[in-house]
Amino acid sequence: MARITYIEHNGTRHEVEVKPGMTVMEGARDNGIPGIDADCGGACACSTCHVYVDPAWVDQLPPKDPMEEDMLDFAYQPDPERSRLTCQLKVTEALDGLVVQMPERQI
Template identity: 50%
Template sequence: MPTVTYVHPDGTKHEVEVPTGKRVMQAAIGAGIDGIVAECGGQAMCATCHVYVESPWADKFPSISEEEDEMLDDTVSPRTEASRLSCQLVVSDDVDGLIVRLPEEQV
């Protein structure tokens, strides 16, 4: 089963085993990870599941959709080239070991 490591702004790390096909946001909520709010429940409509995905992981996910791109413009924490909505990131064996950094704030 792939693992995802969630890194809080203070450097605290939480490693979670995630079944393939599950979204990074769902795994965080299920594991009780603070820092992912997910107000819209994963519909890419609120930007409260914003995370930073660095290389080489970023290249293993599909490109940002137009809808996700628009929502990322409305994040509370600064948008960077590494910004993604975790509700749009589906875990696969290709991303085993994925590291996502959580922003300072979501709302």
């Protein structure tokens, strides 16, 4: 299991255990974390699961593929370095301790 901390825009923190093989988005959904809508169900066809990755984690994550880069263009206030779509982040034991913050609002 990997511990992932989801921080709502208002600062509310949710630290949960997520099984390896799931996505960070599925971890939020299955644990009732508000603020990650995932309207497309994880198909990388919207940007409602957009988060900002804690700066300490940016270089530890796999690179964004072109489809994720394209969808981030539709995210609310994307950050070129820290923005990621949680549906594209597969949980592994190496992600234990990952911290993500939700933007003020989703589209």
